[in-house]
Amino acid sequence: MSNDLSPKERMAIERVHMPELPADERSKNFEEVNQGLSPEQAVAEAQRCLQCKSRNCVAGCPVGVSIPEFIDALASDDMPRAAQVLRGDNALPAVCGRVCPQETQCEALCVRGKKGDAVAIGYLERYVADWAMQHPDELLADKIPEPTGKSVAVVGCGPAGLTAAGELARQGHKVTIFEALHDTGGVLRYGIPEFRLPKEIIDREVAVLSRMGVAIECNVIIGKTLTIPQLRSEFDAVFIANGAGLPTMLNIMGENLKGVYAANEFLTRVNLMEAGRRADSSTPILQRDEVAVIGGGNTAMDCVRTARRLGAKRAMIVYRRGEAEMPARVEEIKHAKEEGVEFIMLTAPVAIVATEDGWVSALRCQRMELGPADDSGRRRPQAIEGSEFDLPAGIVINAVGTSANPLLTATAPDLTLNKWGNIVTNDEGETSIPGVFAGGDIVRGGATVILAMGDGKRAAAAIDKYLKG
């Protein structure tokens, strides 16, 4: 395939459609929805890129992937080079290619999007990352770094921690990741369902880090098993990326009834503990015909689509604003709708109604209308008086968000926190303790995988500078 095309010829190629499992089939199983591009589709899509000088897409990427370069290599069908460029900038490309909100980042800034459709950068990233996983023998050898003799402890094996670990290992530092749960990946494993991000992808990305010499110790809870002062005395630097933590409660009547889940519990049971996914899982999960999920983010979409797969006849999103205000990725909303998820918009929960024996029977709701914009720039929902109604539901899942987990910070009194309990850092990720850096949700509050990875990458650069300084 020649990549010798005129801009006009490139402009003439239409944006590729991602092959998907049919909605009626996939809504009954946990297989990955997006099937990935064929080689022909990938090369043709890559050839849509005009290789423009402005490179806006790179500015839109929180980890600064050299997008035009990897796409150029792909357009020329030079897969080893495409993989080398991509892996050089991104420690978890197969993850990002699946879960990043490209439509608000790289693709939002693509010049082709000004008239027509942006280049499908996310699909291409996934294609190149998957190719690299399947063709380890064809990859160009990474330079083996000179060991620096310095050691870094990374707290948390989620996206921020894994990214920082990869970057630091590449600089020749000895990295040990401490993970509180019994398995790797953090939110990638316990939070994001298999149908969006197969667990095998996490295993393979983690294996790449292990081959680079990164050590991972599971079942170590920093703040409990060991403390930050202990890590600080044993390692030359520390990066804290222990995640978001505690679910935010709704503070409405009936929240402790049987059948009410926080999103983290529901997802952890199914994703990490394999409840409802494997016949031999020892962890139970409730299954009901009517499931109401409160919230409009990616976590809410993950919950509602999981509930559908567990057999819910009515799987419903209840969100107090409108669809345009939903923080979830466009693709997740589209997939959810195709799978038969109902979207009940401009509706807020008021109480959870119980049966006589303490089970959830309904979610009491109130209709909302949008008023003037609030601090977040979104129009503020206001209750419509007298609009209360009961939505029948056997399970209610609270997916409105999380707040900072105090386990780690409680045993590190020298760490400066903000009023919400998140760790305060400077622009480079350094905390109030010299040599201790932090990033991801413990700094930002609830955010995205890619922003956490951006923090990991920035902090790794700062740690490298600190260790060599």
Add this chain to the structure above:
Amino acid sequence: MFEVVSNEILAENLHKMVLVAPRIARARKAGQFVMVRLAQSEERIPLTIGDADPEAGTITLFIQAIGASTRKIVDTPAGGSIRDVAGPLGKETHITNWGRVACVGGGVGTAVLFPLVKALAEAGNEITTIIGGRSSRYVILAEELGALSKNLLVTTEDGSLGSKGFVTGPLGEMIADPARAPKAVFAVGPVPMMKAVANMTREPGIETIVSLNPIMIDGTGMCGGCRVQVGSETKFACVDGPEFDAHLVDFDGLSDRLTSYRKEEAQRHAATDCKIAKEVAK
């Protein structure tokens, strides 16, 4: 992997298991627990750390094998291993020298009570320990607790050991007697027992601490499954507890939430028993 150093049977279905876990042994305080997962696809279950030896790098768990998961765990012999042990989790018990305290344990709660009694004894308290069970078979750790307590009282529902009745009987007598009334009460056991104790000590205003064991997944505050109403607040037993002021705990709510998976668990047990029966038949 966490090596099993020893696994003794103390009573029917009650095992004392010693595990190599040096970091946990060093960090652990009375009242804390670990999350244990025997193997891939098994449950994570919270178990109280009964004792620890920081120098030997070991922790001791008292495990009553009553559910499918605990039965599998106690089947691990010395020299075998447990895949995942994470902790120590939860807050440590607030220990001070109250003077006279009563420690009340029912059934498997007695195992959770043991480290509290030990810490209270080390702080110089004069301890009356009251333990009970349905029958003598369910009364555990009597000898060990007796060695740490000034008085040890045993009750059984069928009268097969100690006095016939419930642990609340001897506790009520203590509270009523000004010469013996405790300054503080620690109670661990089935929810109705803890509720009954709380109701007895509320009126006389005796500080009462209970250790709760709600449904739990991660044990680090992340899932919110272990939430329990304490006064006007929703607390997470794993990070805010597991010990709470008994006079503020909503025991009825706790008790109800504990039944959430009764049907699912019964189905799983039936399936497991069926599988075992088939294997035996072969």
